[in-house]
Amino acid sequence: MSLFDRLFRRRQVYDDLSDEVRSHLEERIDALMAQGMSRADAASAARRAFGNVTNVVEQGRDVWQWPTVESVAMDARYALRQLRRAPVLSATIVLTLAIGIAATTTVFSWARTVLLNPLPGANDAGRVMALETTTSSGSWTPTSWLDYRDFRRYLKSFDGLAAAYPMGVALGDGTRAERHPAELVSANFFDVMGVAPALGRTFPPGDYAGSQPTIVIGYNLWKTRFQGDSSIRGRVVQVNGFPFSIIGVAPPGFHGSMPGEEVDLWVPAGMLGQIVPTGSWWLDDRGTRTFRVFARLSDGVTFDAARAEVESFATRMAKANGDVSKGMGGRLMPVWQSHWGLQDALRAPIGVLLAACGLVMLIVCANGANLLLARATGRRRELTLRMALGAPRTRLLRQLLTEASVLALSGAALGLLCTFWLSRSLRFLLPSFSSRAVLAPHVDGQVLALAIALAAVVTILAGIAPAVLGSRENAAEAFAEGGRGSVGGTRTARMRAAFVVAEMALAVVALVGAGVFYDAFRQARALSPGFSAKQVAMGSVSITLAGYDSAHGDAFLRDVSERLARAPGVTAASYTDYVPLSLGSGSWEDLRVEGYTPEPSENMKLFRAAIGPDYFKTLGIPLIAGRDFTADDDSAHTAVMIVNEAFVRRFMHDHAALGVRVHGWGRWFTIVGVAHDSKNYRVTEPPTPFFFVPVRQVFRPENGYTFLVRTAGSVDEAVRSISQAVKSVDPSVPTFRTMPLADYIEGPLKSQETATQLLGILAVVASLLAAIGLYGVLAYMVAQRTKEIGVRIALGAQTADVLRMVGVQVAALLLVGLAVGLAVGAGAVRVLAATVGSLGTVHTTVFAFAAAVMTIVAVMASGIPARRSTRIDPVIALRGD
Amino acid sequence: MPDTAARDLFPGALEMMVLRLLKQEPMHGYALVQRIQQASRNLLQVEEGSLYPALQRLLKDGLVSAEWGVSSTNRRVRIYSLTRAGTKHLANEISSFARMFQGINLILALEDR
Numbered sequence: 001m002s003l004f005d006r007l008f009r010r011r012q013v014y015d016d017l018s019d020e021v022r023s024h025l026e027e028r029i030d031a032l033m034a035q036g037m038s039r040a041d042a043a044s045a046a047r048r049a050f051g052n053v054t055n056v057v058e059q060g061r062d063v064w065q066w067p068t069v070e071s072v073a074m075d076a077r078y079a080l081r082q083l084r085r086a087p088v089l090s091a092t093i094v095l096t097l098a099i100g101i102a103a104t105t106t107v108f109s110w111a112r113t114v115l116l117n118p119l120p121g122a123n124d125a126g127r128v129m130a131l132e133t134t135t136s137s138g139s140w141t142p143t144s145w146l147d148y149r150d151f152r153r154y155l156k157s158f159d160g161l162a163a164a165y166p167m168g169v170a171l172g173d174g175t176r177a178e179r180h181p182a183e184l185v186s187a188n189f190f191d192v193m194g195v196a197p198a199l200g201r202t203f204p205p206g207d208y209a210g211s212q213p214t215i216v217i218g219y220n221l222w223k224t225r226f227q228g229d230s231s232i233r234g235r236v237v238q239v240n241g242f243p244f245s246i247i248g249v250a251p252p253g254f255h256g257s258m259p260g261e262e263v264d265l266w267v268p269a270g271m272l273g274q275i276v277p278t279g280s281w282w283l284d285d286r287g288t289r290t291f292r293v294f295a296r297l298s299d300g301v302t303f304d305a306a307r308a309e310v311e312s313f314a315t316r317m318a319k320a321n322g323d324v325s326k327g328m329g330g331r332l333m334p335v336w337q338s339h340w341g342l343q344d345a346l347r348a349p350i351g352v353l354l355a356a357c358g359l360v361m362l363i364v365c366a367n368g369a370n371l372l373l374a375r376a377t378g379r380r381r382e383l384t385l386r387m388a389l390g391a392p393r394t395r396l397l398r399q400l401l402t403e404a405s406v407l408a409l410s411g412a413a414l415g416l417l418c419t420f421w422l423s424r425s426l427r428f429l430l431p432s433f434s435s436r437a438v439l440a441p442h443v444d445g446q447v448l449a450l451a452i453a454l455a456a457v458v459t460i461l462a463g464i465a466p467a468v469l470g471s472r473e474n475a476a477e478a479f480a481e482g483g484r485g486s487v488g489g490t491r492t493a494r495m496r497a498a499f500v501v502a503e504m505a506l507a508v509v510a511l512v513g514a515g516v517f518y519d520a521f522r523q524a525r526a527l528s529p530g531f532s533a534k535q536v537a538m539g540s541v542s543i544t545l546a547g548y549d550s551a552h553g554d555a556f557l558r559d560v561s562e563r564l565a566r567a568p569g570v571t572a573a574s575y576t577d578y579v580p581l582s583l584g585s586g587s588w589e590d591l592r593v594e595g596y597t598p599e600p601s602e603n604m605k606l607f608r609a610a611i612g613p614d615y616f617k618t619l620g621i622p623l624i625a626g627r628d629f630t631a632d633d634d635s636a637h638t639a640v641m642i643v644n645e646a647f648v649r650r651f652m653h654d655h656a657a658l659g660v661r662v663h664g665w666g667r668w669f670t671i672v673g674v675a676h677d678s679k680n681y682r683v684t685e686p687p688t689p690f691f692f693v694p695v696r697q698v699f700r701p702e703n704g705y706t707f708l709v710r711t712a713g714s715v716d717e718a719v720r721s722i723s724q725a726v727k728s729v730d731p732s733v734p735t736f737r738t739m740p741l742a743d744y745i746e747g748p749l750k751s752q753e754t755a756t757q758l759l760g761i762l763a764v765v766a767s768l769l770a771a772i773g774l775y776g777v778l779a780y781m782v783a784q785r786t787k788e789i790g791v792r793i794a795l796g797a798q799t800a801d802v803l804r805m806v807g808v809q810v811a812a813l814l815l816v817g818l819a820v821g822l823a824v825g826a827g828a829v830r831v832l833a834a835t836v837g838s839l840g841t842v843h844t845t846v847f848a849f850a851a852a853v854m855t856i857v858a859v860m861a862s863g864i865p866a867r868r869s870t871r872i873d874p875v876i877a878l879r880g881d
Numbered sequence: 882m883p884d885t886a887a888r889d890l891f892p893g894a895l896e897m898m899v900l901r902l903l904k905q906e907p908m909h910g911y912a913l914v915q916r917i918q919q920a921s922r923n924l925l926q927v928e929e930g931s932l933y934p935a936l937q938r939l940l941k942d943g944l945v946s947a948e949w950g951v952s953s954t955n956r957r958v959r960i961y962s963l964t965r966a967g968t969k970h971l972a973n974e975i976s977s978f979a980r981m982f983q984g985i986n987l988i989l990a991l992e993d994r
Contacts, residue, residue, distance in 0.1 A: 016947075016949075016959065017933065017937065019957075019959075020909075020910060020933065020958070020959045021930075021933060023911075023956060023957060023958055023959075024910050024911045024914075024929070024933075026956070027911045027952070027954065027956060027958075028911065028929075030954070049928075049929050050928075050929045050930045051928045051929065051930030051931065052930065053930065055930070056930035056931070056933050056934060057933075059933075059934040059937075060933050060934045060936075060937040061937075062934075063934060063937040063938050063940075063941050064937070064941060
């Protein structure tokens with residue numbers, strides 16, 4: 001019998017069975033009568049031999065049923081009817097659930113995009129690990145090309161190791177050039193990523209000898225700039241002015257190795273010398289660490305074994321190269337734990353948000369359980385009646401759980417709808433350079449599965465207690481109480497009180513968490529960076545893109561800077577190769593300081609900036625001693641240096657710094673000035689030794705340079721003037737990152753700010769849920785004690801006395817909730833501070849704030865029930881049912 | 882056979898016997914009950930009602946097919962016959978049952994030490 005028959009001919013099947021049984025009985029009766037029995041005797045004997053006719057027919061029918069599907073469908077229909085009868089309660093549960101599930105699935109979709117799937121498009125990406133070099137102080141650093149080659153040659157745990165270095169390049173066709181994100185990669189990069197080209201081929205093996213001027217381009221670039229031309233192979237384009245031929249197109253889902261960013265083209269590392277004017281020297285310098293390294297685990301090799309091999313080999317290698325690698329090591333980790341890229345900045349905020357969502361989900365569950373309990377109490381008579389009429393307890397249990405799951409699934413569906421557009425809001429957490437792929441995380445099967453799993457958990461957590469209690473109703477008790485449920489509900493009432501306390505405690509934890517983050521954000525923002533970004537405009541250029549060498553590049557920078565200084569409203573203009581408070585790390589130099597003897601393992605690599613004249617004036621950094629750089633500090637004059645106060649404290653022990661000589665770049669520099677300490681990487685950093693050298697004395701065209709302009713007039717106009725000045729000096733040099741400096745340095749704070757706001761929203765939701773729960777319990781309590789209150793009022797109790805009754809109840813619940821919540825919150829903050837870091841000082845005011853908010857919420861939630869209690873009319877109340 | 886010796890059939894036994902009887906010839910439910918008694922020389926007595934759920938199960942699994950017809954006593958009855966799948970299933974059942982029976986016998990026939 002086909003499925004169709006089964007579904008639509010069931011009635012026929014049942015009728016056939018009944019007919020058949022009837023005919024069987026008649027045949028038996030005829031046979032017995034033929035032996036001489038009376039009809040009545042024969043009929044009863046036939047039935048005896050046959051057994052219970054109804055049972056048999058029922059069992060026969062059951063064969064055709066998908067077990068219990070029909071009864072479940074019946075339960076669901078009944079549940080829907082029941083829920084429609086209590087629309088406010090149902091809507092409250094569904095809406096709160098939707099909020100909780102939407103928040104959780106949204107953050108999960110972000111986590112998946114940024115953390116769980118950092119290498120989209122790579123085949124079996126779970127086996128691709130990041131290999132990082134560690135410094136003697138334990139922090140991470142990129143890996144030098146020579147170290148990478150040794151890793152590749154000697155490590156046994158991997159099928160392949162690839163290196164990649166992200167850089168911007170100019171892609172030209174002879175007439176115009178555009179800046180595109182690119183990666184300089186080892187030839188085996190695509191093999192290690194497990195990526196097959198959509199068109200053409202990838203690089204042939206061999207990094208040096210086999211290097212040809214070839215590139216692989218990204219799918220989007222192919223579609224946009226080359227209109228998806230299928231004959232693209234062999235096309236020659238200019239990369240930084242050097243001709244390269246396109247050999248292949250990457251597949252659409254693959255965006256390169258920088259999580260969250262989209263790379264448009266890949267250049268073999270062996271071609272470095274062709275695309276930077278300084279040549280490929282850093283490929284031969286073990287101390288120049290620039291590459292990210294990816295390693296694909298071999299089959300059958302565990303992560304732990306591979307990590308052990310990497311660590312021991314890296315340590316041995318560092319020993320062998322003691323001159324540049326003293327104390328360094330290597331570390332293997334999943335890509336999402338690696339440090340270079342978006343995932344590093346977002347790991348902590350997303351983790352905290354996930355935890356906060358978990359908190360909200362718990363409150364949602366407690367709230368759901370609370371409301372369902374209230375409902376189960378209101379339905380005692382119905383449930384008791386059904387039980388008295390013989391419904392088995394399991395059936396009632398199933399009925400109540402079905403109701404809970406209908407609610408949970410509706411909430412999940414609504415929540416998912418919200419997730420569809422909420423997940424796009426990930427871009428508020430991200431820097432603007434992120435790839436399109438990352439900006440729109442899609443909602444797919446995994447997110448759906450999570451929503452359904454959450455709904456199931458909610459059904460169980462919120463539905464079990466009311467269902468068990470509801471199905472345990474004692475008929476005699478319920479009816480004896482006159483259906484009012486005034487006494488027998490103590491167990492329920494106690495459980496509801498517990499749920500409300502849990503809700504309030506969890507909400508307090510959420511408030512404390514949000515408060516701590518807000519406080520940390522406020523502290524970070526209030527910190528002075530040591531310079532004044534207001535009224536300063538910035539704009540970057542990459543002069544290698546236009547093919548400048550050292551001499552011309554230097555002249556170009558000075559030329560633009562001088563034009564800018566003359567622009568209307570401009571009070572100072574300068575340029576630098578490092579903009580303070582940039583994301584990512586800057587450049588350092590190995591120094592020797594005259595008169596200072598370092599400890600044997602002391603790190604003498606110090607971060608620096610190469611700057612033009614008037615830098616300190618432009619940024620408003622005071623010079624404590626000495627002079628600023630001038631246009632005369634060029635390669636023809638004595639090499640000079642300006643250091644900050646922290647530098648002086650560390651190396652000169654506060655003695656006069658001016659005139660002290662410092663060795664770097666293979667020669668001696670003389671300190672001519674001391675600048676006030678300012679922040680260079682993070683506003684939260686302590687004063688750190690830092691130094692400045694004139695661009696003209698250490699010029700490297702491959703560095704990106706940024707013009708800085710301080711104006712007395714409009715900053716936006718100053719921003720425009722940078723592009724104009726660059727264009728008027730050389731129209732072929734593209735400018736990028738043109739914006740007010742204040743906007744730029746706010747960047748690192750942006751994700752923190754957004755995360756803080758989201759946490760705030762979640763905390764508000766948590767408080768609202770707690771308010772709903774408290775309101776429900778109080779309203780129920782007042783209704784339950786109407787008679788009692790009526791008696792009291794009749795006996796002369798004043799409004800204040802009645803209010804006190806309600807107030808005592810609220811205070812008891814609130815105090816327990818606060819105590820538990822603040823204790824858990826304090827523990828959570830300690831865990832947060834340990835895992836997230838950068839929380840700043842945790843103030844006790846945060847806890848006071850959380851307690852105050854919760855108290856206000858509690859008072860507001862109890863307002864309506866309290867008013868209702870004072871308005872009870874004793875006459876009506878005592879009239880009873 | 883006295884009632885005291887009657888025992889419940891193991892699950893699947895009734896279905897197996899029904900299939901075996903239908904292999905001889907198609908017949909209706911009442912006739913099947915009669916034939917089980919006769920063929921087992923009254924050793925087995927099946928509660929007549931239990932036959933019908935069993936027949937429904939076989940019908941659902943496609944091991945038998947049913948058609949309304951007329952019995953020898955000129956009554957409208959539903960006549961069951963073995964399908965090809967039923968024949969195959971029966972062969973499997975018999976061989977596995979035989980093995981089980983053999984195993985049980987070997988143990989029951991152990992000599993006392």
